Structure formats: C-alpha cells, structure tokens
Amino acid sequence: MPTDTVIAIRPTILVVDDVPQNLSLIGELLMDNYVVKVAHCGEKALRIAHNQPCPDLILLDVMMPEMDGYEVCRQLKADPRTCDIPVIFLTAMSAEADEQHGFDLGATDYIAKPVSPPILRARVQAQLRLKAASDFLRDNNAFLEQEVNRRTEEVHAVQEVAILAVASLAETRDNETGNHILRTQHYVKLLAEYLARQPRFADVLTEAEIELLFKSAPLHDIGKVGIPDRILLKPGKLTPEEFEIMKTHPALGRDAIVRAEERLGKRVPFLRLAKEIAYSHQEKWDGSGYPDGLVGEAIPLSARLMAVADVYDALISRRVYKASMPHAQAVGIILAGSGSHFDPVLVEAFALLVDQFHAIAMRFTDSESDLHAEKERLGWIAEEVVQHPQGAGND
Structure with a gap:
C-alpha cells in the first residue's frame, strides 16, 4: 500500500569567512544536517542574506577586510528583512569586550576559534530551535492579530447592517424618501470633516467621532x-392635534434605542450619538424646535449637524405632501435659517460645501x-414648505 512520505526541509546556514580553509572546514562539519551556503566577504554575505528564502542562521567571522563582521551584523539587524536571522560570531577575538560588543549588535551567540565540532553543532542546533520557536510564536501572533481584526470588522459590519436595517424599516413608512438615509449620512460626514479642521472642533470631531x-x-x-x-402619510396639512403626535417621534426613537441597551444590560458607545441625533435633531438654534425647546449650543453638536443635513435633504426630496425643490432654492432656505433654525457656524460651513452637498x-x-428633473432645473417652488408643519425639519 502506498504511504505518505514526509520530506523534511533542512535549515539553511550561511557561513561567512574570508579564509577559504575555514569555509571548507565549517561546511564539512554541517553539511550532513544542513544546507550550507558560503560567503568570503561581508558584501556577498548581505546579498545572500537578502535573497529569498533567507538563511535560517548565519555563522559570521569578525576580522574580515573592507567590511568586518560587526558591520555585517549591524546591517543585518537594521534591515527588517534580515533582523530576525540569528547570528553566531565565529572569531579568534575572544576578549570579554569583543563578545559584549557582538551581543550589543544583536548576535545570539559567540564561538571562539579554533572551533570545537561538538560545540559548533550543539550551538547551531540550539539557536535553530530557538528560531523555530520564535517563528512559531510570531506566526501565531500574526494569525491571532488578523483574526481579531477580522472579527472586529465583522462586529462593525453587524452594527452597520443592524442600523441600516432598522433605519430602512422606518423609511419604508414613507417610501418616497428613498436614499434619504445614505444622503444624510454623507452630508453629516462632510460637514463634520470640514469642521474638524477648525481648532474649535478639532478635539471634539475626531476621526473616531466622525465615524460614529x-x-x-x-x-x-x-x-x-x-x-x-x-x-405620517397624510398628503395635506396636519391639524394641531396631529402635529403634536408627529412631534413625539424624537422621543420614540431615543427611547427605542435606550430600551435596546437596557435589554443588552449595558450602554453601547456607538449608540451614544444615535440617541442624541434621534432625540434632538428637531431642535432649533433659537429654541423654537422640539421636543425640549433647547437653545444654541445646549443642542448637541451631533443633532445640530443632523438638522442641517436633514432639512436640506427634505427640501430637495419629493414627499407625500410636496414636490422636490431645486438645489439652489434649498440652499437659500438653509442660509436664511442661520441663527434661527440652524447653528450659524454650521451654516457658514454649509455655504462653502454646497457643491459637495449637491454632488x-x-x-x-x-x-x-428625480435626477432628470434636477438636471432640467424646472424651477418648481414648493408651496408652504417651510410653514408646513410636516415639512422640512419637522418630518
């Protein structure tokens, strides 16, 4: 019956010495168990060490012309491609200071000449075993790091999918808003990234915060x-009683997120901003918004950003109670709302970013x-969009 044959790959050892007899001697001592490569100078040794596959171990003479063994070792240890190759010095320089200098450069062992064959073989075998263990740990650490990164990405993906799925569920209640979710996401990010370049917001709008x-x-x-x-789907103007019911949706949204956290048994960091945005994005800078009538910077920054993004998109989008408004008309309404509906600083940023908003x-x-209508600039002006109690900023 056929049997599987395991072919052992022999480790490769590079021997570096400027004396041919030494190269021959060391080669004969090791060739039965290892693949032996030789170099008669430091420059050639470095070239061989950089070739793939790299040597598993280097036996290095110290006293060589042009480039001595210490310099060769220094360059090997300074190069990421070769820094993990163990180096054993083979030299007649056996003073304590010489050995210390070799170890300081990164050598793993120091064997004095004349070489004892049993000592050489034992030291080489010991260093190769250490290297094999080190390689195993490094490879496993790299694998574990990749696995952690992969699973972290999966968690983030699950978070994003959950958010989009739940948000999409809400949007299906008003099927004319379409890609409203995606647009407002990118508007908010665009504004936040612009503000983050200003000293006033740099510490608050970090890269991580913008991602959240x-x-x-x-x-x-x-x-x-x-x-x-x-x-929600009423095509006409809401009655005062209906508008009061409509005004409950910020609290309903926040409370739903809070209940989800309570069931989980802990607060979820990435939902902190979701609660702020859901609850406060209908607040207005002058205090005339809802649900709490907050004024100015008492409104969370996340909600102030969302207010600009949400109203702009509501204006340019077709809804059950209105047609879409041209981009230029919507921009004019946002600019006119500076200091009343919107944070003036955010409106200044919006004014500089209107082309990116449109894109x-x-x-x-x-x-x-809708795209054709926008490109043709039909010039339709929505009637009572701002006054409509279910209109821009109130939906």
Whole structure:
C-alpha cells in the first residue's frame, strides 16, 4: 500500500569567512544536517542574506577586510528583512569586550576559534530551535492579530447592517424618501470633516467621532415607526392635534434605542450619538424646535449637524405632501435659517460645501426621474414648505 512520505526541509546556514580553509572546514562539519551556503566577504554575505528564502542562521567571522563582521551584523539587524536571522560570531577575538560588543549588535551567540565540532553543532542546533520557536510564536501572533481584526470588522459590519436595517424599516413608512438615509449620512460626514479642521472642533470631531456620526445618522428618524400612517402619510396639512403626535417621534426613537441597551444590560458607545441625533435633531438654534425647546449650543453638536443635513435633504426630496425643490432654492432656505433654525457656524460651513452637498444628492438620487428633473432645473417652488408643519425639519 502506498504511504505518505514526509520530506523534511533542512535549515539553511550561511557561513561567512574570508579564509577559504575555514569555509571548507565549517561546511564539512554541517553539511550532513544542513544546507550550507558560503560567503568570503561581508558584501556577498548581505546579498545572500537578502535573497529569498533567507538563511535560517548565519555563522559570521569578525576580522574580515573592507567590511568586518560587526558591520555585517549591524546591517543585518537594521534591515527588517534580515533582523530576525540569528547570528553566531565565529572569531579568534575572544576578549570579554569583543563578545559584549557582538551581543550589543544583536548576535545570539559567540564561538571562539579554533572551533570545537561538538560545540559548533550543539550551538547551531540550539539557536535553530530557538528560531523555530520564535517563528512559531510570531506566526501565531500574526494569525491571532488578523483574526481579531477580522472579527472586529465583522462586529462593525453587524452594527452597520443592524442600523441600516432598522433605519430602512422606518423609511419604508414613507417610501418616497428613498436614499434619504445614505444622503444624510454623507452630508453629516462632510460637514463634520470640514469642521474638524477648525481648532474649535478639532478635539471634539475626531476621526473616531466622525465615524460614529456617520454610523448613527441613519437612526435620526427611527421614531417614525411609532407614528400612525394616517399622520405620517397624510398628503395635506396636519391639524394641531396631529402635529403634536408627529412631534413625539424624537422621543420614540431615543427611547427605542435606550430600551435596546437596557435589554443588552449595558450602554453601547456607538449608540451614544444615535440617541442624541434621534432625540434632538428637531431642535432649533433659537429654541423654537422640539421636543425640549433647547437653545444654541445646549443642542448637541451631533443633532445640530443632523438638522442641517436633514432639512436640506427634505427640501430637495419629493414627499407625500410636496414636490422636490431645486438645489439652489434649498440652499437659500438653509442660509436664511442661520441663527434661527440652524447653528450659524454650521451654516457658514454649509455655504462653502454646497457643491459637495449637491454632488452627494446626485450620487444617491432617488430615481432617474428625480435626477432628470434636477438636471432640467424646472424651477418648481414648493408651496408652504417651510410653514408646513410636516415639512422640512419637522418630518
């Protein structure tokens, strides 16, 4: 019966010495158990060491012309490609200071000439075993690091999918908003990245915080799930009583996230901004918003960012109660709302980024017909968009 044959790969040893007789002697002592390569100078030794596969161990003479063994060792240890190759000095320089200098350069052992064959073989075998153990640990550490990274990415992906799935569920209640989730995500990120370059916001809007903003933005209208269809999808103007019900959706959204955390048994860091955005994105800079009538910087920055993004997108989007508004018209309304509806600093940033806002809107347009209408600039002006209690900023 055929049997599997395991072919052992012999370790490769590079012997470096400027004396041919020494190269021959060392080679004869090791060739039965190892692949032996030789170099008569430091420059050649470095070339061989850099060739793949690299030697598993280097036996290095110290006293050589042009480039001595110490310099060869220094260059080997300074190069990431060769720094892990163990180096054993073979030399007649056996003073304690010489050995210390060799170890300081990164050598793993020091054998004095004339060489004792049993000592040479034992030292070589010991260093190769240490190298094999070190390689095993390094490879396993690299594998574990990759596995941790992979699983971390999976967790992040699950978070994002969960957010988008829940947010999409809310958006299906108003199927004319289409890619509203994606657009507002990118608007918020665009504004935040611009503000992060200003000293006032640099410490707050870190790269990690902006990433959390991007992930959390889709949950801003999650509370819509709790609003009855007769109100959410009403094509006409809401009655005062209906508008009061509509105004409950920020609290519904925040409370849903809080209940999810309670069931989990702990607070989830990446949901911190989601709660802020869901609850406070309908607040207005002058205090006329809801649910708490917060004024100015009492409104969380995340919610102030979301307010600009959400209203701009509501204005340019077709809804059950209005047609879409041209980009330029929407920009004018945002600019006019500086200091009343919106944080003036954010509006200044928006004014500088209007072209990028428009590019995002085009990238994630709801439909070909909407894109065509925008490109043709039909010039339609929505009636009572700002005054509509269910309109921009209030949906």
